[in-house]
Amino acid sequence: MKLLLAGSVAAAALVPATVGAQEISNDVVKIGILNDQSGVYADFGGQSSVEAAKMAIDDFGGEVLGKPIELISADHQNKADIASNIAREWYDVQNVDAIMELTTSSVALAVQGLSREKEKITIVTGAATTELTGKQCSPYGFHWVYDTHALAVGTGGALVKAGGDTWFFLTADYAFGYSLEEQTGNFVKENGGEVLGAVRHPLGTTDFSSFLLQAQSSGAKVIGLANAGLDTASAIKGAAEFGIVQAGQKLAGLLFTLAEVHGLGLEAAQGLNLTEGWYWNQSDENREFADRLMERTGSRPNMVHAGTYSAVTQYLKAVEAAGTDATDAVSAKLHEMPVEDVFAKSGKVQENGRMVYDMYLFEVKAPSDSQGEWDYYKEVSTVPGSEAFLSVEDSGCDVASFKN
Template sequence: MRKLLLSAASVGLIAAPAVAEVSDGKVKIGILNDQSGVYSDFGGKNSYEAALMAVEDFGGKVLDAPIEVVTADHQNKPDIASNIARQWYDNEQVDSIMELTTSSVGLAVQALSVEEKKVTINTGAATTELTGAQCSPYGFHWAYDTHALAVGTGGALVKEGGDSWFFLTADYAFGYSLEENTGNFVKGQGGTVVGSVRHPLASTDFSSFLLQAQASGAKVIGLANAGADTQNSIKQAAEFGITQGGQKLAALLFTLADVHGLGAEAAQGLNLTESFYWKRNAESEEFGRRFLERTGSMPNMVHAGTYSAVTSYLKAIEAAGTDETEAVAAKLHELPINDVFAQDGRVGANGRLIKDVYLMEVKAPADITEEWDYYNVLATIPGSEAFMDPAKSGCPLVTQ
């Protein structure tokens, strides 16, 4: 009998059990973002905390290997981000980099990660180029993008009669993408774009830009910026009486953290688009309150998206039985995404997570029942409408 078993095994009649493979004996995830600049509240250190929560909720191990999370501040500079990423990959055994607030950084690190054959999951960057012309077989775009923001906020304001637009745009890849996507959507709905002006990242004086927007006579001034830049734009617009003069401000990328930073009095009535709200259902509220207890802040879509990205990456490793990049990327494309952030989400062939997003309105202060209770959810926008069809994204990896 012993000889028969040995003989059978030698010719492959009895399969040896699959052995889980984890490189370096651990899974190491890097959270790389802005932790000291204009976007530090947008993602920042709270994205790192979201990643740690995801690891803890997963049990701290995958395939019996420990999970480690490291973080660094890229200062919104692609060269610094690329140097950190290369150091992580080449010398510190980092397996995947996530968050990557700032589109120029996201594009640079995603390109480097193709060379290094590593998975990136962008939750903080916005440009559709990440899953368009510059898509990657190992690159994923998770929380939101400029197309979803254009459909959500832009669509709402056009329906309200805001059919002429002037853009105040951050002068780098994110701003260009947000202006282009929103402008195309406005024009597709029969509206017009009367002009635009670009400002440097982390500006403090928006007066000349706002005066040009005011003089344009456009019904809507589209703020194609984010973080402290958007907050400062809104504050200074109030000083010029822009909304009192009848023009609307469109905060095209504005999150719960920004509303909190600006204050409900100044932000009331703004329409905005997010892919997560902590009060949307019981599950999201439970997660939000745990996050608040841990960080002192409620999560926005970047924080919740980072939690989901880390969780999904670990599930993909578990399903693949290895942390090898090709196998994990295949599982990320294959597995449905169901967690506190996404319900019945799916990943397109271009790496774009397709899920519902939400059109919000900031409540009047009198309607706020507790701190962080800032939004009325006006509409749920299905993922198939919010995000670009992968076949039309321009991603060369997508076969027709």
């Protein structure tokens, strides 16, 4: 009788672990990092985002609910059709549970739309358009790092307040550029400024001469660079050759991160105002994280890399809390759980999937003020999350449709 009872107790003790293990589909939690690894945004996200995701998995212990965590990655080449084909194959053949990073807004929108159809989770860290949590929102879609509204409020707001009340935009000719131009332009006009015009350029432009001449001839006090990555760097280099800043016009790098400042150099980038959600030299915690990631990549992380680490970590926490990798249960936990990690403090996820946390306005240091390589930013101000990001009501997201 004692042996029977002991056996029953032992069997009962195994039940929770067995039940928990059965809740992981295909006996593995599989995450995909889909981003630009060879084009204009390769430094912006690229392989450093992949390494950040790997580090998050390692820090989590390599498994969740007793099952291994697997990471795969691919280069979408900034093309929505290629990204959609990769994502479909990942879901249908490779049983990927969630796709993250998704640099380039057109790519992110396409993959998020497919993921809603497939009932899979996306966490966007590399794209900017507010449409992700606006009219094209999804119950399974999350926007984790920055967006065009936050950039407009941060960088655009600082320059308007400083007297930059007339603007001309150099805009990347796709969804991200349009959104950034519109959001910043609206903010300028709401604060008494004027938009004098805009010109759009193809992604990956190498010669900005004609675009810069139009901006210069507009007479605008501020030339807003509604682009990113190598496009922004090329535009800044071209502006220096034309003497645009020396003649009195200001450049606003509306999406410019540490990676691009490093590539461009302080001599060319000094004085730029820019908005990021994270900087490696803000705290001891950030520095320790940056040191560990730099050992893997050879470079200091920007907000996209740190945000990808946060997104992967929070997803795994949600799987653990839900006791399953089932999409609806994990999505519910992602909406419910606070975000508290090296990337975001007191972060919260709105019903539309927008993660709200504080952003920061920085000024790029002059070479004489830098204490060494990668010491590039001077913090100007904090942009509270409630100001940086749109509320659910203002976003245009029909959250009621999530319940249908």
